[in-house]
Ligand SMILES: CC(=O)SCCNC(=O)CCNC(=O)[C@H](O)C(C)(C)COP(=O)(O)OP(=O)(O)OC[C@H]1O[C@@H](n2cnc3c(N)ncnc32)[C@H](O)[C@@H]1OP(=O)(O)O
């Protein structure tokens with residue numbers, strides 16, 4: 001049968017999608033089977049599960065290196081070298097893989113799959129950070145009892161050392177909250193077990209256990225650190241609650257932020273923090289923390305570096321920018337918010353040479369499923385559906401893709417996660433949008449620290465790609 005090249009491309013892409021769907025179904029079935037049998041045994045700790053998984057992954061990597069070390073995964077073109085390495089397959093990252101059309105999958109599970117199988121908090125429905133962390137680290141679904149055990153372990157480690165409190169309290173309230181978060185995280189390396197063990201001269205095979213210990217410690221302390229920064233900047237002098245040993249990580253975070261009585265905001269932040277946790281390895285924050293970690297800098301330093309990449313407006317800071325931009329739109333349009341007036345505002349932004357924040361992506365070529373999941377959260381709550389800023393975000397989504405297509409520059413005219421994340425926070429009273437990227441920073445630790453542990457478990461080497469000058473590129477082309 002003859003097919004035109006575009007029909008062939010559609011056929012191949014449909015066939016690939018069907019194959020992907022079938023293999024995902026198998027994986028989903030095996031993970032959930034695994035989970036239902038796990039529900040009948042006594043709970044394991046995340047360390048015990050990793051003790052079992054690490055040797056299997058080490059063997060997998062050994063086989064990849066020895067049997068397929070010379071297999072070709074793609075070509076390196078000049079456009080990769082001068083174009084931000086977009087699409088270049090050049091990193092190992094275990095916990096998640098991003099498909100341009102389907103979006104993120106964590107160990108093969110989509111966000112919707114995770115919403116079905118990952119345990120929620122008592123009295124809640126949304127995925128919590130601990131069950132996502134467990135999945136990212138181990139590739140397995142935790143039982144409810146295992147999730148609770150991890151929540152308690154994190155809560156027990158959650159208080160900040162006094163020197164960090166003093167450091168953060170000494171910072172000017174005019175210093176951006178992300179700068180403060182990075183400083184606090186870096187300074188926590190004062191107590192790094194990984195660094196102390198390295199200085200003692202431990203074996204390479206033991207690195208990952210200390211990396212895990214530091215990673216859990218850092219994850220546990222992030223809510224208290226992030227909440228202290230919020231308190232110092234926006235509510236100076238207000239007493240901060242202690243970490244409650246009976247709450248999950250995000251439950252504690254929201255409580256320390258001062259919104260503990262708001263169940264809907266707590267549930268929103270549970271979902272937010274779980275689904276922002278990892279977005280494969282090539283994004284700027286993950287890649288930065290991976291690079292710094294590859295020097296054997298401890299997890300605190302590696303993640304602090306990642307946070308400063310997250311603080312850029314083309315990456316995580318876009319969620320702050322989205323809210324600022326949507327509020328400007330609301331102010332300028334006043335009572336005249338129609339599809340037509342939003343369209344004009346979009347063109348004004350584009351013609352002034354700015355990007356439309358919250359739209360476009362380095363990999364995605366469809367609406368971001370994280371955006372859709374946050375929109376779904378709004379769709380189930382009438383008070384959110386009636387909120388003017390939530391409505392404006394939704395209306396902008398109805399107009400922006402067509403405008404961006406007509407503008408013709410961006411490869412992806414659809415919304416990314418940052419387009420939706422801030423408006424719900426705003427509705428619930430968390431209106432200080434300069435703080436929003438800090439919440440993202442609490443979340444992204446899940447993925448970056450997971451990979452830190454795996455990089456040490458797999459003995460990955462220091463990253464050191466080859467760079468070329470333009471003259472050197474021209475010389476290579478001539479040859
Ligand atoms: C959690 C996250 O990090 S999600 C991303 C958050 N960032 C944003 O929302 C900021 C707005 N978006 C962007 O700036 C971009 O889409 C990025 C940074 C996300 C991706 O960048 P790229 O992969 O380089 O995008 P792409 O290849 O489509 O860019 C091609 C051109 O379209 C432009 N473009 C891309 N997105 C947009 C946008 N939202 N609005 C206007 N122009 C855009 C680029 O600036 C580029 O222009 P240039 O040729 O003059 O340099």
Ligand SMILES: O=C([O-])CC(=O)C(=O)O
Pocket residue numbers: 278279282283284362363416417
């Ligand atoms: O994947 C990317 O490049 C950016 C992104 O959406 C993320 O890091 O969450």
